[in-house]
Amino acid sequence: MTASFLDRxxxxxxxxxxxxxxxxxxLAVHLCIGQAYAFSTFNLPLTKLIGISASAPGxxxxxxxxxxxxxAIVFLGSSAAVFGRWVERVGPRRSMFASxxxxxxxxxxxxxxxxxxxxxxxxxxxxxxxxxxxxxxYISPVSTLIKWFPDxxxxxxxxxxxxFGGGALIAAPLSVLLMAHFKTATSxxxxxxxxxxxxxxxxxxxxxxxxxxxxxxxxxxxxxxxPARPKQLVTSANVAVDMAxxxxxxxLLWVVLCMNVTAGIGVLGQASPMxxxxxxxxxxxxxxxxxxxxxxxxxMIGRFFWASTSDYIGRRNTYMIFFLLGILLYSTVPTLxxxxxxxxxxxxxxxILSMYGGGFATxxxxxxxxxxxxxVGAIHGRLLTAWSVAGVLGPVxxxxxxxxxxxxxxxxxxxYSITMYIMCGLLLIGFLCNFAMRAVNEKxxxxxxxxx
Amino acid sequence: xxxxxxxxxLLVGIPLLWGVMKTLQNAMKLFQ
Numbered sequence: 265m266t267a268s269f270l271d272r273x274x275x276x277x278x279x280x281x282x283x284x285x286x287x288x289x290x291l292a293v294h295l296c297i298g299q300a301y302a303f304s305t306f307n308l309p310l311t312k313l314i315g316i317s318a319s320a321p322g323x324x325x326x327x328x329x330x331x332x333x334x335x336a337i338v339f340l341g342s343s344a345a346v347f348g349r350w351v352e353r354v355g356p357r358r359s360m361f362a363s364x365x366x367x368x369x370x371x372x373x374x375x376x377x378x379x380x381x382x383x384x385x386x387x388x389x390x391x392x393x394x395x396x397x398x399x400x401x402y403i404s405p406v407s408t409l410i411k412w413f414p415d416x417x418x419x420x421x422x423x424x425x426x427x428f429g430g431g432a433l434i435a436a437p438l439s440v441l442l443m444a445h446f447k448t449a450t451s452x453x454x455x456x457x458x459x460x461x462x463x464x465x466x467x468x469x470x471x472x473x474x475x476x477x478x479x480x481x482x483x484x485x486x487x488x489x490x491p492a493r494p495k496q497l498v499t500s501a502n503v504a505v506d507m508a509x510x511x512x513x514x515x516l517l518w519v520v521l522c523m524n525v526t527a528g529i530g531v532l533g534q535a536s537p538m539x540x541x542x543x544x545x546x547x548x549x550x551x552x553x554x555x556x557x558x559x560x561x562x563x564m565i566g567r568f569f570w571a572s573t574s575d576y577i578g579r580r581n582t583y584m585i586f587f588l589l590g591i592l593l594y595s596t597v598p599t600l601x602x603x604x605x606x607x608x609x610x611x612x613x614x615x616i617l618s619m620y621g622g623g624f625a626t627x628x629x630x631x632x633x634x635x636x637x638x639x640v641g642a643i644h645g646r647l648l649t650a651w652s653v654a655g656v657l658g659p660v661x662x663x664x665x666x667x668x669x670x671x672x673x674x675x676x677x678x679x680y681s682i683t684m685y686i687m688c689g690l691l692l693i694g695f696l697c698n699f700a701m702r703a704v705n706e707k708x709x710x711x712x713x714x715x716x
Numbered sequence: 717x718x719x720x721x722x723x724x725x726l727l728v729g730i731p732l733l734w735g736v737m738k739t740l741q742n743a744m745k746l747f748q
Contacts, residue, residue, distance in 0.1 A: 282717050288724040295728060427728070433735030475724055551746045558743040561736065610746065 270473075272355030277477035283412045283485070285475060290405030290424035292472035293360050296465040297367055297401040298431015300340070301560070303333045303390075305439040309454045313381060316452050324383055332390050334656070339395025341652030344403050348645025349505055351400060356408045356476045363401030364469035370394025371462030378455040401469070402428065402648070406628045407641030411479050414637075415488050418579070418629040422571025425625040429564030433557070435461075497580055497701065501709040502636030508643045513634050513704050516697045521627055522650035522657075523694030524586055527594070527687045528563075528620025530658030531613065534666070535559055541676040542601045542609070555610060562614040563621040570622025571629065579630035580701055586619040587695035591688045598681040624651075634704055661686060 268274055277283075310329045314320045351359040370393040377385030405424050413420035442460055446453030484490075490500065508514050531538070536552040547555070574582040593612045600609045627647065632640045662683050669679040 280717065282721055285717075285721055285724055288728045291728040291732075295732060427732075430732045430735060433739045434731050435735075437735065437738040471724070471727060547746070550742075551748070554743040554746040557739040558746065561739050561743070606746075 270354075270358040270361055272353075272358070272478065275355055275357045275476060275478050276480055277483075279480075281477055283479070286405070286409060286412050286477060287420060287423040289360075289472040289475035289477075290409055291427040291430075292475070293363060293401045293404060293469050294424050294427030295431045295434060296469050297363070297398045298428040299435035299461070299465065300333070300336055300394075300398055301429070301432030302435035302439060303336070305436050306454060306457075309443060309452050310378075310386075312452055313378060313454065316450070322381075328383060332386055335387055335391030336395040336398060337655040338652050339392055340398040340402065341649045341655075343396040343399030344645035344648040345399075346645075347396075347400050348403055348642030349639070351403055351645065352407060352505075352639050352642045355478055356404050357473055359400055359404040360469065360473045360476060363397045363404055364466050364473060365397070366393050367397030367401060367469065368462045368466030370397055371458045371465065375455050375458040375462065378458060399645070399648070403641050403645045405472075405476065406644050407637065407639075408476065408478050410628065410632050410637055410640055411483075413485075414490065415485055416572070416575050417632050418575040418626060419568075419572040421628040422568045422625040425571070425628070426564055426567040426621075428624070429560065429567050429621050432560055433564065436557070495578065497578070497703055498633045499636055499704060501704075501706070502638035503634075503643075503704055503708050504710045505639040505642040505646065507708045507710065508635050508639070509646055511704050511708050513701060514643070514647070516701055517627065517630060517634070518647055518650045519697040520583055520694050521623060521647060522654045523690045523697070524583070524590075524620065524623035525651055525654035526658040526661070527590060527690050528617060528623070528658070529654055530662035530683070530687070532556075532559065532563070532617065532620070533659045534662045535613070538680055539609070542680060543604065543606055544677055546604075546606065555613075558610065559613050559617040562618040566618025566621035567625035569618065571625035574626045574629060579626055579633055580698060582622070582626050583630075583698045584695070586623055587691045587698060590616060590619055590691045591695070594684045594687045594691065597684045598678075601677065601680070634701075636710075638710055 307326060307329050310332075311319050311323055311326055314323045319325075347359075370390045373389030373393055374386045375389075377383065377389055406421055409420040409424055410417045439457060439461070442457040443453040446456035446460075503511065535556045536549070539555050540547050540549065540552050570582055570586075593616050597609065597612055600612060628640065628644050631643050631647065635643050662680075665683045665686065666679045669682060670676060
């Protein structure tokens, strides 16, 4: 492979190119990096590397292992923010390649850490290197897809970001299968699984690297013309990334994303113990795992459904639905728990998690509406720092409030009620920020050429 | 171009459908 193959100039599509080849290229990357959501399948096996069937003296504990995922999420947000402008400059192919190297390499470095039983190497491998792969890979195809689908930006980015949700659905059973396959009397198979997954993911992401193309600068979909009078809150101008984060709109969107993600991620992380404790004796651990899988499926479906819907009803209205319906559902959950209705409880969380995924998938198109297409990928990268904050805030809120309630003598089944009402409060803040959204002031518009 | 389109969508679609199928199989335990 020559260096020029990765250059943006060599990825410009010929006139007869079918734009529907680009979403699977983006999916090839997102389906891999979405593995991050299923990293918890490795948590217990990583605590039994010495003891194999049970933890032995010298084995790591769950708290230490839990940091691997947290570091990866922090580096996801920071690398997306730091490398966003580089991704815009070099184009999707080189950035997807860098992401494949980091993400696949992260697994291989971690395998070395497992072999030497050095946790800091895994923090560095999956956490830092893999986290950078996550961040760069997440934003790589976003601006390219928006440029290919100016008529359906929500649907296009929804398709790619749906892959991030779908990646967990593949990775969870794949990890279990591989660990069972490689398990021997002297190894629980995690090391071999890490090496295999690193290689598989690198190769699969290379499909995206080869397939991705950018449109020619003057390209438009056949028969499509930009509307003469853009809708309210949809700009035809552009705002550069360094100017965008100085606008109030950027910070309003930052809070909107942060509140939406905080509410969802806290529940997602605690879903299994939560349903078992609320319906004590009625939900087995296996059924609770089924519940986690089901809400993960709705997290994926919501990404495509809500982002596509936003093309018709508008981004602001879509988030209004997320926040208002979210408040209604979260405030109903304690009652559903008291009533003992498992199907209604499950249905409520399926809708909640669909809106959590929908929030992620609709935000790139919202950014495009507010700031134009010029550096939307880089702006998206900076906005993803909201995810890093929410990734810490959500689980901390749910875990600590639950523990505080239990310590104060509240029954486990009722310990989540206050948390649900706090989630309603967070969603209300998000609603108000979304309600306050107005078009970006002209003084922030970029006046130079957007072709370079 | 159409053949390439089909191959690419199959490459990403098959693992995704496998993951969805496995997830639904597990989710069934919730209602058993």
